[in-house]
Amino acid sequence: MMDRRTAIKWMAAAAAAMPLLNLRALGGPPSAARQGYGMDPDLGRGYKPGELWPLTLSPAQRATVAALCDAIIPADGASPSASAVGVPDFIDEWISAPYGDPAYPDAASWPFARDRALILWGIGWIDEESGRRNGRPFAALAADEKNAVCDDICYYPDAPRRFRRAAAFFSRFRDLTAGGFYTTPEGRSDIKYVGNMPSAQFDGPPPEVLRRVGLVP
DSSP states (O other): OOOHHHHHHHHHHHTTTSOOOOGGGSOOOOOTTOOTTOOOOOTTSOOOTTSSSOOOOOHHHHHHHHHHHHHHSOOOSSSOOTGGGTHHHHHHHHHHOOOOOTTOTTGGGSHHHHHHHHHHHHHHHHHHHHHHHHSSOGGGSOHHHHHHHHHTTSOGGGSOGGGHHHHHHHHHHHHHHHHHHTTSHHHHHHTTOOTTOOOSOOOOSOHHHHHHTTSOO
């Protein structure tokens, strides 16, 4: 049986051809007059979480987000957990992006706006469900208790009707967690990604790969 980390690695590798969005390159802090989303950032420096725009999550919500990130991508012998490389910050920035400005009439259709409501609802739901089952919020549960909650919502087609919205939340949260993790240096190392690296030579695809896709006999 494939373990959870291997499955996520495969998903991340399949999505590698899609451009991944780096929130820190999207814009600066909103101006006082609320004109658009602000000035372009200085791409030559790093930004701390919340420096470009105000973040949304409370300390309790961040604890839940960190615990759920680590239930999806826990630490192992090859790499750290999702929370250890800042994925909760990435998710907080993602849902906090200030793209509801009237200057952008189509902003409601952008993923930030859609994800904000779903993620905030899901954080509340998973704590309520954890409290109903175990009398404690999700972050305070033991690993097997966390997994039991996640197992009921981890695959939308099989989720009971009462868990369908929670399963939609988990699906999107898992995608954001994987996207945040596998675009960090630690995540790229975990899947052995070798792009964007200087090389003195280019050997091209291995012959066995070319044969598999029918490009050589």
